[in-house]
Amino acid sequence: MTLEERQKEFVEIVKQHERLILKVCALYSDAGSDGLKDLYQEAVCALWEAYPSYRGDSRLSTWIFSVTRFTILNQIRKNRLKIIPLESEHEMVAAHSETTIATEELRSALERLQTDEKDMMVMWLEGFDLDEIASAVGMKYGAVATRLTRIKMKLKAMMNPNK
C-alpha cells in the first residue's frame, strides 16, 4: 500500500469518527470555536502519527478516543507554559463566550469530576460498552459499573442541588 492510499484510508476513518474527535476536543478543553478547530487538527495529526501502531486489539472508536484525549491533555499542558499577551486574552474571552449553553453546562458538570470519572462518564455518554470502558481505564467490568452509578449520583446532586 502506497503512502497516498494509506492517507486516503485514514482520512475515511477520520471522517467517520470526526464528531467523536470533536466532542472529545470540546469536553477536554475550554477552547472556543477557533481553538476547537486547531485542537481537532492537532488530534488528527496525532492520530495519523499513531495510526501505524494500531493493531486492532480494541475497537477503532476506543483507540481514537484514547489517542485524542491524550493529545488534547498534552496540548493543554504545553499551552499552560506559554505567556498569553493581553490582546489575545481578550480574544480568547470573546471566543469563549460564543460557546453554547449545553456545551458549557455539560463541561461544568464534568469538570467537577475526577479525571478517571470524567473519562468513564464521557465514554458512557458516547455509547461505549462497559467492557470497552473497563479496558480503556484499566478497571474491571464490575468496578466500572459501580463507579458509573456513583458518578451519576454525584452528577445528579450537583446538577439538581435542591432535589
Added chain:
Amino acid sequence: MNDIDNDLHELYGRFGQEMEQVELPTEGELMHLLQSRSSLAPSPGRKRRRLWWSVAASVALLAVVGTAVLLRHDSSEQTLVAEASNMPREAVTAPELPDLAEPPAATEHEVVASTAEQPSYTRCKVVRMNPLPSVGSAASTTTAIPPQAMAQPLPEMTALMPDTALADTLAMASQQADTASATLGTEHPIADYPDKEAMMVKDTIVKNPNNDLKAAKSKKTARKRGKKKNLWERNKENKDVETIMVPHNNAGGSQQIYIGNGHFQQIRFF
C-alpha cells in the same frame, strides 16, 4: 437513576447537536494537512542520527563531569594539606604521582609531613624491604625483613630529624604500634631493630589485616584462617589501633595524626 440517565443523555444530545454545527475540514483539506505534516516529520535516518548525537553528547558530558570531579579531588587534597599545616594553599605543592613504570612493590615509601618551607614540619623517607611481614606470623616477619637492612639510618631522616613534630609523631606511632602488637598478641620484630623510629612509620603500613587474606587467594581459605574476623574484632576494642592503621597498598593515600598542641601531622604515602 433513570431520571439522571435521561437528563444526562438529553444534555449530551444537545451538546452533540451543537457540535454538529461546527464546520470541520473536508477530505481534501485533511489530505493536504497530512501531506504537509508528513514532509515535516523526521525520516528514520534523521531519527537515528539524532539518537547517535544524543548518545555522543551524553558521553562527552560524562567525560567533562568525571574530569571535573578528578580535578576537584586533587585540589581538595591540596587544600587539606594547606589547612593542616596552616599554610596558604598556593604554597602547598601538589603531590607527585607514583611512577607506574615501577613495580607496585617498591622498596621505598616516602612519608611527607609537610613542605620544607615551614620550619616546624619536615620531610623524610623510610626505606623498607619487601615483602611486607604479615600480621600474626612472627616467623615469617623475622625472615622477611633482615634487621641489618633497617639498621642503617637513612640520610634524609638523619638530616631532618631535629624536627620535634615528626619525632613526636613517630613516638606516638610507636606507642600505638606497641599497643597494636599487644592486642594482636604476636611477637613483633620492631624491638629488634635499632632504627626503631623509622620502623614505627613502616609499622603502621605493615599492620594490614588483609595481607593474609590476599595471600590466601580465596575467601574460603581466609575464612578458615579466621584472620579477618578476629583482627577487626580486636581493632574495635582498641580505638588507637584503628586510628594508626593504614590500608594496604596505600600509595597516593594520606593520613592525619594528631601530634598535640592543636597540631595535626599529614602523612602521605607514595
